[in-house]
Amino acid sequence: MLDEFLHTLEHGPVYWAYALVAAAAAVEYVFPPIPGDTVALFAVALAVRAQLHWAFVYLAMTAGALLGGLTAWGFGVWLADHQSSWPWFLKTPGATRALDAVRRGYEQHGSMYLALNRFLPALRAFFFVGAGLSRMKAAPVLLYGGISAAVWNAILMAAGYAIGNNWDALQNVLERYTLATLILIVLAVLGIVARLAWDSRRA
Numbered sequence: 001m002l003d004e005f006l007h008t009l010e011h012g013p014v015y016w017a018y019a020l021v022a023a024a025a026a027v028e029y030v031f032p033p034i035p036g037d038t039v040a041l042f043a044v045a046l047a048v049r050a051q052l053h054w055a056f057v058y059l060a061m062t063a064g065a066l067l068g069g070l071t072a073w074g075f076g077v078w079l080a081d082h083q084s085s086w087p088w089f090l091k092t093p094g095a096t097r098a099l100d101a102v103r104r105g106y107e108q109h110g111s112m113y114l115a116l117n118r119f120l121p122a123l124r125a126f127f128f129v130g131a132g133l134s135r136m137k138a139a140p141v142l143l144y145g146g147i148s149a150a151v152w153n154a155i156l157m158a159a160g161y162a163i164g165n166n167w168d169a170l171q172n173v174l175e176r177y178t179l180a181t182l183i184l185i186v187l188a189v190l191g192i193v194a195r196l197a198w199d200s201r202r203a
Contacts, residue, residue, distance in 0.1 A: 014052065017043065017046070017052055018052070018056050018057070018060045019060070020039070021039060021040060021043045021057060021060040021061055021064065022060040022061070022063050022064035022067070023064060024039035024040070024064065025039075025040060025060070025061050025062075025063075025064025025065045025067075025068060025149075026064040026065070026067040026068035026071070027068065028065075028068055028124065028125070029065075029068030029069055029071060029072045029124060029125040029128065030068060030071055030072065030125070037121065037156070037178075038171065040057075040061050040153070040156055041156060041159075041160065041171065043057045043060070043061070044057060044156055044157055044159075044160030044161075045160060047157075047160065054157060057157070058153055058154070058157055061149070061153045061156070062146070062149045062150055062153050065118065065145070065148075065149035065152075065153070066142065066145060066146055066149060068125070069114075069117070069124075069125075069128045069141070069145040069149075070128070070138070070141065070142070070145075071128075072125040072126075072128035072129050072132070073128040073129070073131050073132040073136070073138070073141050073145075074132060075129055075132060076128065076129040076130060076131060076132015076133040076134075077132040077133075077135065078132070079129070079132065079133055080132060080133050080134075080135055099133070102130050102133060102134060103133065103134045105130075105134075106130060106131060106133075106134035106136060107134065110131060110134065110136050110140070110144075111140060111143075111144045112144075113127050113130070113131070114127055114128070114131060114140070114141060114144035114145050114148060115144045115147055115148050116148065117145065117148050118148040118149050118151070118152035118153075119148070119152060121177075121178045121182070122178075122182060128141065128145065159173060
């Protein structure tokens, strides 16, 4: 399926290519397994080859990321508005404490979380859902989410032009970065779980 998507991106109408880039960036926030960065990097490679205009690729990636982030934020707001309808396991004391911790975290560091979201593959949508659950206003969500998307996409564009017309090399760099990031995330989660277990035993 991804190969067909990339084939359409390369050989389809130019306006359709920009729409696909924006859609991939947006859908990644709704369905995280969608490899939005892979599509974005392929578009960057096409821009390097002058098949697509780099400015329109950049704008499509950034606009798509903002649209997807706002969708995830809206879902978080909807969840907050319907908390009484949540399943029982989300109403347990432990889940309630975790939700309170998330809300406190966003009250203190919400802007930082959103500014970092694009740099953490597979978790991007959850930053915006958390912002919605914490009832962050749309304006800061757009501002800091936009800054994150703009900086990350600028890095992708710079990497594309630095490496040149070498799709395999670009993909390899992205895969290594994603793997390293996921390893760090897993280690962080394990550390948090271990700390919670330790505190629970001491209590």
